[in-house]
Amino acid sequence: MELELQLAVERLHAQYAHALDADQLEDWPNFFTENGRYRIATAENEERGLPLPVLYCEGRGMMRDRIQSLRHANIYEPQRYRHIVSAVLVEKISAREARSSANFLVIRIMQDGATVVFASGRFVDRIALPEMKYDERVVICDSRRFDTLLAIPL
């Protein structure tokens, strides 16, 4: 049972990563429960208890709006992302909820081929069971330095 939950959570994280890396942003809200929350924060602000997320969405509707805005305001240089997810810890809280903490690395590839480490940090998640959707996903970035491209979900 525990093994199954571990692998199911890793599979969820993997599908999420592949969707974003394939630029299937319209699928992104579907990884969350109807009222799911998504937040990007910096490690520094999290530790200080400062409620200053870089990005905050509550509910799939708000997420869909976000993606639509992104698509219309597509003024960015074309680019690709590649997510590496590692060290996935899973804990079953109840029949309805699991929690997970995982390390991530996001690589950004610009159109000219230049490849850089774009972001690193932790995914801290509450996962609804048995639906296997994020009830909350907090992306805690190690670096305090962000450029505007962070408007794209990590």
Added chain:
Amino acid sequence: MELELQLAVERLHAQYAHALDADQLEDWPNFFTENGRYRIATAENEERGLPLPVLYCEGRGMMRDRIQSLRHANIYEPQRYRHIVSAVLVEKISAREARSSANFLVIRIMQDGATVVFASGRFVDRIALPEMKYDERVVICDSRRFDTLLAIPL
């Protein structure tokens, strides 16, 4: 059963990564079926349907030739690679075949110690069951920029 297949595929990917990183290139063809195919492509060309692989091998014989050429034409600066494989999705197609998609990152370490992100992308695989060998491994690189070192399998 499903758990076993997931872990068996992850183990195959891990053994492949360790073999390349240990410069055991002569073992590389043994990860494939006798007529297995190996291809390195760019994401851009794959999306456009352009049949222009950076590297293409069909069958173990051709792979062995490739490695032999590499060994004889070893004009490169000595270097190491380190493969990071993540977000491994596995799907069982039949009793004879599984498919897998995984993210990868390859780090290159030059002789002076300089460390860079060399390549990122996806492994898209057809795996022969129950042999657990690649019937096809397509390496889809995010970047369009390659240097000649890509002659070494990823």
Added chain:
Amino acid sequence: MELELQLAVERLHAQYAHALDADQLEDWPNFFTENGRYRIATAENEERGLPLPVLYCEGRGMMRDRIQSLRHANIYEPQRYRHIVSAVLVEKISAREARSSANFLVIRIMQDGATVVFASGRFVDRIALPEMKYDERVVICDSRRFDTLLAIPL
């Protein structure tokens, strides 16, 4: 059984990574057996059989001393680390011991937000069963180039 051991070892590696990344260095010795050994080496020296570890600790006591020294001599620029662990191979040697080989990548994030690949390499471990603690952890770094910050465990 084999699946359980695989996931238990991956969990151990994950907890170790999260502890270091969260700067919980005082917990670090607890991942080892009482007489456990920890060693950081370069791939080059390992291959040449040179017994010149960058860092060597034998036993939890020595590890605790090491951490205490680090805390008192904290003259470094504040920084964060992020461990990515991948391609985890596990082999059961006996009822009392498992061995594991895994690839790693450590990202360093400086206070100004700059993010670099700090180290890459392999963890080569002997794990005591059923305690699931490291009896030996050898960190084999790909690069020969280290700065003094390597005084911090990887």
